Amino acid sequence: MEKRYIKNIGTLTCEGQNRLFQTTVAVVGAGGIGGFVIEGLARLGVKKIIAVDMDVFDEMNLNRQALSNVNNLGNHKVIEAEKRVKEINPGVRFLPIRQKACLENLPDFLGEADYIFDATDNIEIRKELSEFVQNTGKVLIHGGCAGWYVQVAVITKYTSSIEKLFGGTSAQGAEKQLGNPVFAPMLTAALELSEFCKLISGKGEPLVGKCMVVNLLTNEYRVFEF
């Protein structure tokens, strides 16, 4: 085992770490949640990261998006993500896709990935990601954040769809009023990554078919079925 992975062991087994080395993942969205997820995946040591995002960094991203800085405003997020991953762990392969993800292009973009991280910011694309994983047998790790609140769930072909989770409503998310300070996407990414490690290593109780909501104001978390 390379020295850089030693501190993963204990939580992950050597077998689990080896499984990470062989796992290709996709991250849809390279903004707030996505930036932290990509950084985490590079440090965990997955085989390959496919990152999909058409946007460039803007000053409004500096409050929370780990990959943004004052020198890369205007640059494509996925290209900056690639630079960061190479700095952290050159052993991880990285495929940047500077396009908007939609149901039609998901098979081309994400076909190779075993796990898909939802780091998007709207319900429509999440429904498409859910439909895609349920048709292909892949795993979707859903996450979202709004101010003091975070939600995380895991969708597979054996669970209900994300449409069931959202209940067919078009309710506005709380982030429209609360914004997203850095700790919200940071925590969402941490929870998505720990779900991924639970699934990879077969440990604990992953949130498969369940949603966990966290309220940082009241220090409470809850898990419910959908």
Added chain:
Amino acid sequence: MRIGVEVNDFFEKYGGKTGKFEMEIDPGFNVQKLLQKLNIPQDRVGFVIVNQKRVDFDYVFSEGDEVHILPFAIGG
């Protein structure tokens, strides 16, 4: 009959009750009526969870139900 209600602090701005409390309700009382009574706009409600399970707005309450109302957190 009585139900336990918990309303997320996000809904404070609409002037209704938030936090944990109990309510006396009539038979046939559903989620939609509860939201009206609590002055919570339906289009701001993300999840309504009853006894650890997500329910729709037409769910009719039973004695002893534990209800939790919270917004979606869907930003990135």
